[in-house]
Structures are given as structure tokens and as C-alpha cells.
Amino acid sequence: MKLDFKTAMFAMATLATPTLTQAADFLSIGSCPVTCTAYTWSAGIADVINKNVEGVQATAEETKGYVANIALMQGGELEASMATSLSAYEAWAGTGNYEGTEPGKIMAWMSIAPVAMHIIALEGGPVNSVADLKGKRVGMGQPGGVSMLDANVLMAKIAGEDFEPFRVRLGDMVDMLSDGNIDAALWNGSFPLAPVIKLNAQRDLKLIPVEDDFFDALRADYPPYFRLSIPGGTYEDVTADTPTFGLANGLVISADVPEERVYQMTKAVFENLEALAGVHPAFGKMSADTILNGFGSPLHPGALRYYREINVPGIEEFVARTGG
Template sequence: MGRKILALLTVVLLAAVFVAGCGGSNTGGQSSGGQKFINIATGGTSGTYYPLGGALAEIWNKNIQGANATAQSTGASVANVNLLKDGKAEVIFVQNDIAYYTYNGTEMFKDNKYEDIRGLATLYPETIQIVTRADKGIKAIADLKGKKVAVGAAGSGTETNARQILEAAGITYNDIQVQYLSFSEAANNLKDGNIDAAFVTAGYPTAAIQDIAAQHKIVLIPLDDKTVETLISKYPFYTRTVIPANTYSGQTEDVVAVSVKAMLAVSAKYDEDMAYQMVKTMYENQERLKAAHKNGELITPDTGKEGMSIPLHPGAEKYFKEIGK
């Protein structure tokens, strides 16, 4: 009988050790094999976040002892915040405006505030491009009144960008025919002439806009100085941006726009040393980021805190202080 009890106790003890070894996500905890699992929440496979996330996974796996990082395709910023909050991702790609809403409990996070979100680094500008076809006769943002305008999917980051920019220009949704369309739906409808203009939040040049420009002469609608100043004074996470001439076929002049910033974020509970190593090795392997996507060349420590809209994680703060930034 004593042997049976001893055997049972041994099984229970081994099970307890196994469960303890599979420690929680979001803290940088190790698995039973000493590995540090890093699930990177990115975006759609055709976007910018996904290839950069894959490059980061490769960098961290090669340069951080025990790292086991993988990039996951997701619904991007808003979905990623929820994955982080639920402990289903360790690192997320997110727009700095969405991170701001998350931390402060505003906009789409009005009833879902998450104060434990922390920044690792800002990466590159995501420009709000307002595109139309030349045959629509729209040359300024005021010309959008009465037009069918795609503002992004309902509740998306793009939709919030569109509403805030229109507000700064003195235009409400009552002044336009609002079309809640996703990125791809907006591009297809503009190509087919079913809508008059579309808001697109993405790094330029954007493949979908290039595709429209290959079939129709396009116009990027510029923002006037007053609209830009009004917008930035109310929403400081925006920055003034100039889209250079010839970014798209037929675009012969520079166009003034505004941008938000793509950034990386983690939980406040995430391990400080791991966060430090992730930021450090990311910047030490910029060639791999550039190989993954053109915007990789914009990911530098000199701009890593520009537009940071939430508190920095202590691990990231340690890195930037170390390099004098």
C-alpha cells in the first residue's frame, strides 16, 4: 500500500512541476524547456506589419538566448490590443493613436481601458492618404461635402483618423455620404467609380493606391495648414507629413498630409531584461528589417521615441537612456 501512495505522490509532484514550468504569457516567463515564447501580433499578410513581424521573430530567435518568437497574422491595431490585454500576445504592432486611446480609455476603448500597455519603440509613419480619381473633380478637402467617402471599416483606426481630420476641417459625417468600407473594399469601389474618395492609413507608397493609379489618374487631396494645425493641437499624436511628388503615377506635386506612427507595445508586466534585449537587437539588425520591407529603413533609434503616445516600458527606457536618447 505504501508503494502505491508513494507512486501517486510522485505523479502529483511531476504534474505540479510541469504546470509551473509552463508559466504565464505576457511576463516574458520561461517554458519548461527554458524557452521564452514571444507571440508577435502583426496585421494582414499583405500589409507592412506582417513581414516586419517575421523579421523581428528571426532577429530575436537568433540573438536572444532561449527566444522562441513567432509572427501571427491578425486584424492589426485594435485586435492586437485585445490580444495583449488577454495575454494571447507578448508583443504587438499598433498605431500610436490606438495605443493612446487604449491607455486613456477613449474612442473605441471608451469602455475597455487598458492602462498596462507600454511602449517599446515607435517605428515609421503611417500616413493618412485621402485619394480620389481625377475625373471626380475633387481638389480640396472642402470639396468632399456631399460626396460618397469611404472612411474605413466601422470602429477601425482609419475611421477614427478620417473623422478627426474632417472635424479639423469643419466637416461632419452629416456633410458627406459616409461609406464604412475596409481598405480593400474602398480601393475596389474607387476603381469602379462607386465612391468619390477614400481615406487610407498606411505607409506610402501603398500598393492598393498604386493599383488604382495604374488604371485611373488619381489625386491625393492635400490638407491646408489651418486644418493640420487644428488637428495636431487637439490630437498631438499626429505629425505633419509631405508625400513627395511622383510617389504615385501621375502625382506631379508634393502633397501635405498627416501621419500617425506604427509602434511596438508590450504589457507593463513584461520582463524588463527581455524588453531591453528585444529593442537592442532590433536596432542592431536593421539590414534584416530593410530586407523585409522598405519601411524597415525608417526604424532607427534616433526616431524610436518620436510620437510615443504611452509610457515607455522600463526595458525600453533603459536602452534609450544607454544610447543617450
């Protein structure tokens, strides 16, 4: 880690243990502001690593969020971070929002929880299908947020530039939708979304389904997107499952972290999911069946080694698909 206070700690540590290296000693995990879920996840994972992997000092770092995390990793200021799987893919490939950056530096590590694209509209309004978003007033999410990046991808596929974007946070979007100031709101997040529950208590709500043909075309351009549904009953007015697409909230890690170190850390996290579920319930839903969800970039060799060892379903297909 290159932050000043950690550099000082490293200097002191090397006086006592000169055979250790900085990369082996410190693992900084970028998250988000301390009030958000990703910080809780990072802190829990750091604690498990510190208790179970000898020679590592892991810390959860408060950051401005996922977009900032990738930039900090690219600058060498973090060894690992929370990210969406789309950001992870684009950062690894040096494409999209990270075009022009060095590819191959940031690798997939583990998926924690899915986020689902919500296309939110009101009964009786002008939006009844994905195609209806063309030419409409659309809430997109606030600048700098990953949800806005996903909304940009969706709207570019649907409408090019033929729509009126409103780039505000989710709470403001649902108020604007309720007041008739926008026609639809887009948000990629873990369900249920509290502001949408609030909206549903005030207005007749509907979620717009994403049909198979549209999803297939979208995923052809953006491999990290995967198919999922928002279950019926998640929101009171929406009684049927709503097919949509999502990403994963997960961890990425620098390719520079040694393979053996990543193997030991991956093993520690996976063998302590029950304890981590006491930190946040998302860990209670993690398993060998979910650990790869949404990733389109190659796994770090240390993580790949462990996942092969425990026979993660589809691991060889994943390697073939990602070129890892």
C-alpha cells in the same frame, strides 16, 4: 503567454529550470494574417530576439489585425503586438475606441514604418480641399480596419455627421471613385498604394493636401498624429509633395514585461537592423531618428533605458511630452 499550447510548454520548461518565470520565457507578438507585412515584421523581430536574448522564446502570432491585437493584449493573451500609434495612445490612455478599459497597461516600444493619410480624388471632381469633404460621398475603409478609424477621426473634425460614408476596402473604394460612385477616398497606409497606382493609370488623379491650421487642430486632439508629406512622383499625376499627416506602424508591449527583458530585446533588435532589412526593407529605414515617430504614449521603462543609452534625438522632450 496564456495560450494553451504555450502553457504546456511552460510547464515542461519549469521542470528543468524552476527559477524562470512565464513572463520571462515567452513573448508572443501579435501581428495580422500571415500574408500581410506586419506578420513578416513580427516574425523577423521574433527571430532576432530568439537568437540574441537568452531565456526568451518569442513567436509571431497570426491575428485578425491591429484592432484585435490591442484587445488580445488587454486580455493578457499577448505580451506585445503591432499597432498604429493612435491605437497605442488610446489603449494606454483608455480613451477613444478603448474608453472604459484599464489605462496604463500597454506601452510604446518602437516605431517601424510610417503610414500617410491619403485623401484621394479625381481631377474635375467636387473635392479640391479638405473642407470640400463635407456633404460628400466618402470612402472610409472597411469595418474593423485601422484606416477606417483614422478616416472617422478626420471626417468628424471636418464635417461632423454631414457626409455619406462608404465603409469598404481600398480596392473597392478606388473602383467606386473611378466609376463616379463616391467623391473621395480616404486611406492611411504606406506609400505607394498599389490600388492608387492602378487608379492613376486609368483616371486623372489628385491628392488633397492637409493645411497647417487643420493639422494643428487635429493634433491637439490626437497627439500621435505627426506631419509628413507624400513625395511628388509617388503617383504619376501628383508631381508636387502633398502635405498630410500620418501615424506609425510600430510595436507596443505590456507594462508587465520586466524592464531588463525589454531592455535586452530592444538592444537586440536595434543592433540587428541590417539583418532585419533582409527580411523587409522597412527595417533598413529605421534609426535612432525614427524610433519614436508617431508615439504619444509613454515608453516601456526597458525601452526608455536603451534609447537614453544610445542618445535617441529628442528622447527627453518625448518623455516630458508623454509623461513617461
